[in-house]
Each structure stands twice: as C-alpha cells, then as structure tokens.
Amino acid sequence: MKQSPELAKIQEQMKPGVITSCGFLGPDRRNLIDILIDDDAAVQRLNTTHGKIAAKMKYFRDLGIEGLGMFEKVDDHFEVKVESMRGKLPSPFNDQEMVEKQNTTVVNKKLEMEITYTDLQIHMIERHGFYQGKGSLFRIDPEHLVKVLEIVPDIEKPLPDYYPSGR
Numbered sequence: 001m002k003q004s005p006e007l008a009k010i011q012e013q014m015k016p017g018v019i020t021s022c023g024f025l026g027p028d029r030r031n032l033i034d035i036l037i038d039d040d041a042a043v044q045r046l047n048t049t050h051g052k053i054a055a056k057m058k059y060f061r062d063l064g065i066e067g068l069g070m071f072e073k074v075d076d077h078f079e080v081k082v083e084s085m086r087g088k089l090p091s092p093f094n095d096q097e098m099v100e101k102q103n104t105t106v107v108n109k110k111l112e113m114e115i116t117y118t119d120l121q122i123h124m125i126e127r128h129g130f131y132q133g134k135g136s137l138f139r140i141d142p143e144h145l146v147k148v149l150e151i152v153p154d155i156e157k158p159l160p161d162y163y164p165s166g167r
Helices: 005-013 032-045 050-067 119-128 142-148
Strands: 072-074 078-090 098-108 113-118
Touching (some): 005 032, 032 050, 050 072, 050 098, 050 119, 050 142, 098 119, 113 142
Antiparallel strands (some): 098 113
C-alpha cells in the first residue's frame, strides 16, 4: 500500500535521535504503513484487538504501581513491577500526547515468561496499532504479548497450526 505524506513525516520522527536515542524502527526498512498493516493482520489472526491488548497492559501497570518499584503478586500467577522515571515522552504520531516514562514488567509464573513495556508503547498500541519495527530494541511482538498476558481471544475458533502457544 502507498504511504501517505503524513505517515512519511511520522516515520521520519521515529528515526534514532529524534524522540529517543534508538528510535522506534530498528533495522526495519519497511514503510510505516506496511509495518502497521502487518501487525494489524497478526492481531486479527489472534482474534483480538489492539484496544484489548492495551487494556490488559494497563491493567497490569495499574496494579503494579502500588508496589513502588517492587514486584507485586497479581491474580494467581503473575508478578508485576512498575518503575517510574522522571519526565515524559511525546508520541511520534503527532497526536499531542505526552506520556509518562514508566516501565512495566509482567512475569507470568505459570508460563515462566516475562515481558517489559512502556507507557508510550501502551499508547502507540492502543491508538495506532504500532508495536515498533522488527528488530527495534523495544519492539513487542503481538503474539508474545497475547501469550504472556494471557489475553483471551474475542472469538473462539481453531488457531492456525503455526500459533506459538500450542493451545
């Protein structure tokens, strides 16, 4: 698909040194529109939505804030830690959002897996369906997020053979 001039400008802001030192795209040379389309397709294959993924990310972040940088037990088999840094970061999507600099680490004890994400990532997933470029230092694969956070599919149907969780 052809990329709009607006998305081309946003992609320029995602380069290293503009908003963050390492940028948002890593070595991924695809146009931003193609990254968004590919991740949206992955989320659709998982029978969920970007909004549902972001809501679960917020759920853990909000419960972990109480721990003041220490791990908190959440539900049966999760531990969550939220670390806050000073300051805010702007969204690269020109949506006038300034987002707190916080990292949330969720440990799924049952699966023996963990994931760390930022408040900016929550925003970019929720509002733009953006998980960052492949190979980016902070990219979060939608399938990994869904698996670790145990996001239940919206519509139960058989998952493809290649689905990594082996459900």
